[in-house]
Amino acid sequence: MKAVVVEDSRLAREGLVRMLAAFPEIEVVAQAEHAAEALPLIGAMRPQVLFLDVHMPGESGFALLEQLDYAPRVVFTTAHADEAIRSFDFNTVDYLLKPIRPERLAVAVGKLLGAAAAPDGAAPAEPLALTDRILLKDGERVHLVEVARIRCVESHGNYATLYFDAQRVALKRALTAIEARLPARQFARISRRHLINLAMVAKIDEALGDGYFVELDDGRRLPMSRRSAVQLHRRLGL
Numbered sequence: 670m671k672a673v674v675v676e677d678s679r680l681a682r683e684g685l686v687r688m689l690a691a692f693p694e695i696e697v698v699a700q701a702e703h704a705a706e707a708l709p710l711i712g713a714m715r716p717q718v719l720f721l722d723v724h725m726p727g728e729s730g731f732a733l734l735e736q737l738d739y740a741p742r743v744v745f746t747t748a749h750a751d752e753a754i755r756s757f758d759f760n761t762v763d764y765l766l767k768p769i770r771p772e773r774l775a776v777a778v779g780k781l782l783g784a785a786a787a788p789d790g791a792a793p794a795e796p797l798a799l800t801d802r803i804l805l806k807d808g809e810r811v812h813l814v815e816v817a818r819i820r821c822v823e824s825h826g827n828y829a830t831l832y833f834d835a836q837r838v839a840l841k842r843a844l845t846a847i848e849a850r851l852p853a854r855q856f857a858r859i860s861r862r863h864l865i866n867l868a869m870v871a872k873i874d875e876a877l878g879d880g881y882f883v884e885l886d887d888g889r890r891l892p893m894s895r896r897s898a899v900q901l902h903r904r905l906g907l
Contacts, residue, residue: 670781671716673699675707675733676746677725681767685720685746688771692778704728708736712896716741718762718781723747738894740824740845740861744777761826797850805831805838812838817855820885822847822864835887857901859883859893867905873898 672695676682682700689695698714701707703725711719719741721730730745748767763777797803799817806812812833820832824844831838831847840847848856848864858864865883873893874882881898882890893901 670694670718671696671698671714672718672720673711673714673716674720675701676722677702685769688774694782695778704733707733718742720744720746723749737861738897739858742781797852799852799855807838820866820869824862859891859897863891
């Protein structure tokens with residue numbers, strides 16, 4: 670499992686890398702001192718996991734995650750316990766308080782390896798086809814929905830909202846687990862929070878700042894990073 674360590678303290682960063690060397694399943698492919706240094710490294714390496722400090726010079730660890738166009742698993746490392754609740758808005762596996770003890774790190778790595786085998790704690794399910802139908806429970810109602818009718822999925826940390834037709838359903842599943850089951854040729858991740866059905870794309874507009882908006886056929890407009898826009902143009906172009 671490829672990992673990037675982002676930590677502003679050199680001693681803490683090197684100490685964590687040394688401790689991670691005890692776990693052959695974790696390969697530290699890069700280190701960074703702050704978010705600005707980490708962002709291009711993460712974009713190039715595409716690690717499965719980040720060991721990420723929350724408070725750093727410049728942008729925070731949370732701000733870094735919001736700029737990514739995919740959702741790596743995250744082990745937060747911080748001296749501030751009061752950030753724990755917000756950390757679970759992301760694909761958080763564990764939250765380590767400094768100074769990090771080797772036995773506590775071992776617990777976090779165990780969680781990472783378990784999550785890699787089964788993202789939501791269950792046995793991995795078979796990928797779905799567009800013509801497959803899935804059961805979606807919405808309170809007392811149960812919908813039987815063809816995969817092709819799914820318009821988009823929006824992440825809320827370890828939960829997600831799935832949109833189909835003119836309806837939406839809340840799911841107790843992380844976006845990464847849902848993405849793993851949907852057909853990769855038909856569904857594309859356009860940001861850390863959004864997965865869309867390419868058949869439902871009406872147009873793509875450039876934003877006033879950096880990035881783009883994807884407009885779906887129901888008028889919904891979703892933000893998209895520049896990197897994702899390039900990938901989407903390749904997939905949708907002739």
